[in-house]
Amino acid sequence: MDKHAEKFLRTDHLAHIWCPGCGNGTVLGAIVRAIGKMELDQDKTAIVSGIGCSSRASGYMDFNTVHTAHGRALTFATGIKLARPELNVLVLSGDGDATAIGGNHFIHAARRNINLTMIIFNNGIYGMTGGQYSPLTPTGSIASTAPYGHMERPFDVAQLAVAAGATYVARGTAYHATLLTDVISKGIEHNGFSVIDVITQCPISFGRKNKMGEGYKMMEWQRDNAVMVSAAAKMTQEQLAGKFQIGVLHHSEAPEYIAEYEKIIARAQGGQSK
Amino acid sequence: MSRTVFMQGNQACAEAAIVAGVRFFAGYPITPSTEIAEILARRLPQIGGKFIQMEDEIAGMGAICGASLAGVKALTATSGPGFSLKQELIGYASMTEIPMVIVNVQRLGPSTGKPTAPAQGDVMQARWGSHGDRGVIALYPSTVRETFDITIQAINFSEKFRTPVILLLDEVIGHMREKIVLPAVESIKLVERKKPTVPPDEFLAYKPDEDGIPPMPAFGDGYRFHVTGLAHDETGFPSGSAEITNALIQRLHTKIENHKEEITLYQEYFMEDAEMAIVAYGVTYRSAIAAVKQARKKGLKVGIVKLITIWPFADEVINKIAKQVKVVFVPEMNYGQLVNEVERVAAGQAKVISLPKVDGNLFTPQEILSALEEEVNRRG
Numbered sequence: 001m002d003k004h005a006e007k008f009l010r011t012d013h014l015a016h017i018w019c020p021g022c023g024n025g026t027v028l029g030a031i032v033r034a035i036g037k038m039e040l041d042q043d044k045t046a047i048v049s050g051i052g053c054s055s056r057a058s059g060y061m062d063f064n065t066v067h068t069a070h071g072r073a074l075t076f077a078t079g080i081k082l083a084r085p086e087l088n089v090l091v092l093s094g095d096g097d098a099t100a101i102g103g104n105h106f107i108h109a110a111r112r113n114i115n116l117t118m119i120i121f122n123n124g125i126y127g128m129t130g131g132q133y134s135p136l137t138p139t140g141s142i143a144s145t146a147p148y149g150h151m152e153r154p155f156d157v158a159q160l161a162v163a164a165g166a167t168y169v170a171r172g173t174a175y176h177a178t179l180l181t182d183v184i185s186k187g188i189e190h191n192g193f194s195v196i197d198v199i200t201q202c203p204i205s206f207g208r209k210n211k212m213g214e215g216y217k218m219m220e221w222q223r224d225n226a227v228m229v230s231a232a233a234k235m236t237q238e239q240l241a242g243k244f245q246i247g248v249l250h251h252s253e254a255p256e257y258i259a260e261y262e263k264i265i266a267r268a269q270g271g272q273s274k
Numbered sequence: 275m276s277r278t279v280f281m282q283g284n285q286a287c288a289e290a291a292i293v294a295g296v297r298f299f300a301g302y303p304i305t306p307s308t309e310i311a312e313i314l315a316r317r318l319p320q321i322g323g324k325f326i327q328m329e330d331e332i333a334g335m336g337a338i339c340g341a342s343l344a345g346v347k348a349l350t351a352t353s354g355p356g357f358s359l360k361q362e363l364i365g366y367a368s369m370t371e372i373p374m375v376i377v378n379v380q381r382l383g384p385s386t387g388k389p390t391a392p393a394q395g396d397v398m399q400a401r402w403g404s405h406g407d408r409g410v411i412a413l414y415p416s417t418v419r420e421t422f423d424i425t426i427q428a429i430n431f432s433e434k435f436r437t438p439v440i441l442l443l444d445e446v447i448g449h450m451r452e453k454i455v456l457p458a459v460e461s462i463k464l465v466e467r468k469k470p471t472v473p474p475d476e477f478l479a480y481k482p483d484e485d486g487i488p489p490m491p492a493f494g495d496g497y498r499f500h501v502t503g504l505a506h507d508e509t510g511f512p513s514g515s516a517e518i519t520n521a522l523i524q525r526l527h528t529k530i531e532n533h534k535e536e537i538t539l540y541q542e543y544f545m546e547d548a549e550m551a552i553v554a555y556g557v558t559y560r561s562a563i564a565a566v567k568q569a570r571k572k573g574l575k576v577g578i579v580k581l582i583t584i585w586p587f588a589d590e591v592i593n594k595i596a597k598q599v600k601v602v603f604v605p606e607m608n609y610g611q612l613v614n615e616v617e618r619v620a621a622g623q624a625k626v627i628s629l630p631k632v633d634g635n636l637f638t639p640q641e642i643l644s645a646l647e648e649e650v651n652r653r654g
Binding site: 010013042043044046048058059062063064065066067068069072074075076077078079080081082083084086087104105107108261264265267268269 | 297298300316319320322324326328329330332333334335336337338339340341342343344345346348362363366492493494495496498499500501502503504511512
């Protein structure tokens with residue numbers, strides 16, 4: 001077993017619940033490698049997840065872990081970080097968890113620019129409940145609740161995060177595992193709200209219905225359709241049609257919430273009410 | 275040193291929270307509870323605490339769950355519509371045994387109802403609002419002075435029993451100003467959650483002590499544990515076992531039921547020779563005690579029981595008075611909620627008369643007195 005996996009996973013709670021061919025394990029591997037790379041102290045790190053397949057990852061991770069309620073991981077994480085700022089707080093969420101039921105929390109955490117690292121396991125579907133469409137399901141896809149093809153437009157979750165105020169936004173895939181470790185570790189390093197959108201595969205609840213083949217076939221789709229941000233800069237709109245960009249999509253600096261609240265405390269204790 | 279102050283119930287609640295050690299508030303503005311948030315927004319940073327106005331009521335609950343897991347005493351305040359939204363995470367906090375206090379300054383419902391009108395319509399919701407079975411502690415003061423004490427008591431109970439505690443306030447108590455004498459801070463007893471006594475490698479996050487309550491380290495203390503709303507075993511990890519599930523759900527009840535005597539707070543007046551009794555709570559008690567005093571002047575042998583602890587229900591207290599008196603009156607500013615509990619316990623030992631009121635006004639003492647007299651006349 002990988003040294004980071006051995007150190008950071010609760011190996012006595014494996015095997016995991018994920019289906020054969022699922023990308024979640026690969027994403028989890030990238031997360032623990034990023035944590036290892038950043039040398040985070042396990043006792044001083046909290047992992048907060050929502051509800052859904054990917055949110056079960058917190059239980060496999062040997063940190064202070066909370067498997068919260070559907071969509072609410074960011075609210076718990078906000079409370080943990082504000083109450084105990086010395087903790088590193090990572091948030092794991094699925095695409096439905098993060099952008100449907102948790103959509104309001106997502107934009108407001110971004111707006112506050114609170115120092116959390118959010119990793120969205122984006123498989124474009126509700127896997128645990130059997131393949132219903134999420135706000136990130138591509139238009140035209142078949143889902144159990146879109147048997148005639150999905151008529152809605154998906155969010156571009158990266159653009160949504162940037163528009164809402166996130167100061168670090170990146171995208172990776174389960175296929176590009178090394179890149180994924182790199183963009184997650186940069187997200188941990190960044191002092192502000194970081195979002196990493198991870199394209200991962202659900203062969204059982206998405207792939208089968210959409211005739212994409214088994215897990216490895218879906219990973220080949222990731223390989224063939226992902227374009228590095230640096231490469232995309234040199235490509236035309238026609239060449240980029242139907243592709244998605246991976247790498248660091250947005251990186252900026254803005255006042256961070258915890259640091260700003262410390263200033264409020266100083267102001268309150270200085271007796272100024274302004 | 276004690277001090278004399280002139281304050282609102284909401285203010286007494288906020289000040290008591292600070293005295294009790296609350297250092298984290300997250301919530302969302304809603305009438306008639308908002309003063310609690312406003313006061314804590316100003317006061318908490320002065321003492322190094324944190325206040326955050328969240329994007330919605332649910333987020334306020336999530337944030338106090340997180341803060342409490344991180345070891346900080348936490349409180350939120352809301353009213354009817356917000357209390358409804360908070361129910362899922364109140365259930366989460368029950369299941370995962372996270373201490374916190376949820377203040378519900380009640381207003382008339384259902385729905386938006388009458389935001390500034392008093393009502394006691396959330397009494398059953400406090401018990402049954404979240405799905406599934408669990409024990410619940412809910413407290414209900416009747417004066418501004420009592421709001422101070424009972425807020426501290428609510429925080430103490432939440433820490434001791436590792437459970438969310440609901441503090442029900444009446445709109446009238448929340449917004450009314452009374453001259454009160456606050457106790458000396460040194461004289462106030464505070465409770466802190468139990469910490470583990472074993473080293474991290476021997477620690478089981480949900481293994482209860484003999485009192486049914488597991489010790490609780492904070493995130494960051496070196497005890498790495500898992501918290502989940504899924505049915506879980508003593509390690510804190512999910513379990514599909516029927517036996518383990520049963521033991522967990524039983525314990526969520528018994529850890530409260532087994533300490534019911536300590537948790538049941540009530541007062542009784544004029545009960546020694548009473549042949550009739552009133553059971554009342556919150557601001558309705560204040561109308562009722564005035565009615566009792568007037569009735570006594572007229573020679574009616576009526577007494578009163580003021581319930582401060584609403585949940586768990588005071589079965590023993592009500593059973594005792596049902597054995598003693600012929601009639602029990604239950605005036606409530608709702609359609610008749612707690613009266614069903616009184617009837618359950620009285621079980622025919624005494625006649626139980628419901629006095630419901632749902633117009634958004636307080637009871638006048640005369641309304642209650644008239645009901646007493648009517649019953650006396652009927653009996654001849």
